[in-house]
Amino acid sequence: MALTIPALWQPVLADETSKPYWNDLEAFVAAERAEQQVFPPEDQVFSALELTSPEQTKVLLLGQDPYHGPGQAHGLCFSVLPGIKAPPSLKNMFKELKTDLGCVVPNNGYLLPWAKQGMLMINAVMTVRAHTANSHKNRGWEKFTDAVIRQVNAKPEHVVFVLWGAYAQKKASLIDNSRHTIIQSAHPSPLSADNGFFGSRPFSKINAALEAHGQSQIDWQIPNL
Template structure:
């Protein structure tokens, strides 16, 4: 497994990469790739870190597991590649965004513009076997991404952590809530969006918290892509 992350992240995480659990995880993922199709492609596994260097992290949006259908996952939680139909959770995110911020719903689900503005968009598990949801859970990724949460929580300046759904909300224990803002609600998936995601106004709450911290607000409008 190639580890391609910016230098400032590497400085914080190099000890993790040397730990036995991570060596075991690397062997597991390499073994899976040798036998099965695994998403995202190897060069995209650490995309969240590439788009949002440690120094730039102002918001941390935590997902759970990469999309497991063809050509969807590219290393940012909730985001899909250009030309791929947005999955149901992302459709609901865009509906809430329209209500909350008046943004038009884009013709794509490629959320890189958010990551490039300082939103670390990280799944708790960074790989998955094709068409088998959660197939790479409990192999070490969670240990790694829990450490990423702790490292971001150690930042001196305030960060906004966005925890949607029960799985993400359990990670609040890793966050210094005396210094950072936590915005939590139901998950945007069709199963739970009507039970507390719709109407939760997460995007305006994030910008409000960024304003209060003296940081630039997020421009939430995802541009349309040319066909």
Template sequence: MSAAAVYLEDLPVTTGSKKASPPADTAVYLEDINVSKKEKKPAPPAAENTNANKRQRTLFDMQFGPDDGAKRQKLAPRFTAGSSSSNITPTSSPPKNASFIKGRALGTQRLNSIPFSLSAFVDSLPTDTRALLALECDTMGKSWLKLLADEIAQPYFVDLKRFLYAEGVKGAGDQAPPRIYPQPKDIYAWSNTPLGRVKVVILGQDPYPGAGQAHGYSFSVPPGVAVPASLQNIYTELRSEYPSSFTRPGHGHLAGWVSQGVLLLNAVLTVRANAPNSHAEKGWEAFTDRVLRIVDAYGGANLGRAGADGKPDETGTGFGRGVVVLAWGAKAAKRVAAAGLDKPGSKHLILKSAHPSPRSADSGFFGNGHFKKANEWLETRYGPGGGVDWCNV
């Protein structure tokens, strides 16, 4: 029996730089170290896009000259950073058959072998688009960014970023808008869970709209913030499933789940203060549908299987072997369907129920048994210890 493979994206690293340390609950991964360039920061984008008709070079285009046709054809599969075709301009969800990375079907190349150059991607963007996408390039986990790079360069996403820019959402280092949540630096906090380590997806609607509540994870709130009613109901269900081991915590910070491979993703990633769904139908749904399609292809790609003795029996395959998706409420179920995760023969376990909101928890959330069902399936798929310690909040 060979030792488990070690993947670069899963290795915590330290550097000698003076960069501020991450929160204690968030590991730093080699692929997630920001790459800074010694160049002048681009100016904020103008209201009108003067480069609307400018052809954007792909990473693949940049590798070859116009006369290298044969070489391009031979090596095309190697240059696969990005996602769907550049002529797709969805208003809510991209077509279900758009699961390609530069002509290669998503999920046909091992996750860790997909190349990506952040600097090349940034250089390929028009100046105004580069300014708009600085937040994504600076804060998104690189295991996600390399598969979402072309998606965030799509016209619909650039339009979404213009809308957010007008709302005050700019770069990670810029002043946070006073009435838009979460803070820009936290919008992609969910991507702190490396793609290859994802076991479970808990899909929320949009961020909490109260001051100080949203911090980039569905259903979670930062330490020191009162536990919202929906999360209180989640704790109640946990208590009913694990009566002897779950003690209701005095906080709502779900870092313990994140560190175990639970992806806490909202369908819409920003919201106006005290106005739920205020940023719905602006383009976020198309983006997070794409995130779910990537989970379909690569979720759990670096998870091996443990044997009966609990020791590694198989290494990760580099391809997604299936995850559990907890879809609470009709809107979450709609996103799962839009992304095609519940298609016939799906390799995933999709668990649906009512939302934990006080308005609906009594209509099917309480008693759904989702936490135990998730662990039973995960241990069948990934071996002993393959589940999530839900009591570790």
């Protein structure tokens, strides 16, 4: 199975497919799909890159690993498709969003409207074996998504990078914080949300940073479906 980088990103990421790790990654994911259930489905692995082009990207939200329950992961970090119950981390995001900006907690966890407004929502590892968290780590995905981060960092326009939790915060070294804004806090998972995510007001901070650089703010309200 070939992993095909979406057309919007091919001009800046084409070199990745010629690197030795890429063939190994393709072979690993193909072998996993042949023997195991793997999320997200093949046609949704690159959803984030398909929905938000390099030119459109003004906020980058980095997740770690796709959801590993049935029907949850669809290629946007933290998001689930309509009809799928919001996982705990996403519930905590909505809780903080209500506290921060007064947004109504929606009846779904489909974060597509954020992607359409220029928010690139990628996981550092883009596939996972069903029911087995971090099962595809250290197989090459991190090299690819580091390349995505570097390309976004290279943009002449200001970008807000959102790094929740220690894993994401390790990527701060890839970002030029003299040109871009980095917003960091604890992860919204139930294990850490009480230790620095709740009360961190990331959503209003993102909008303030965008406004300070003459960029349009994100409308954070996810509509009911």
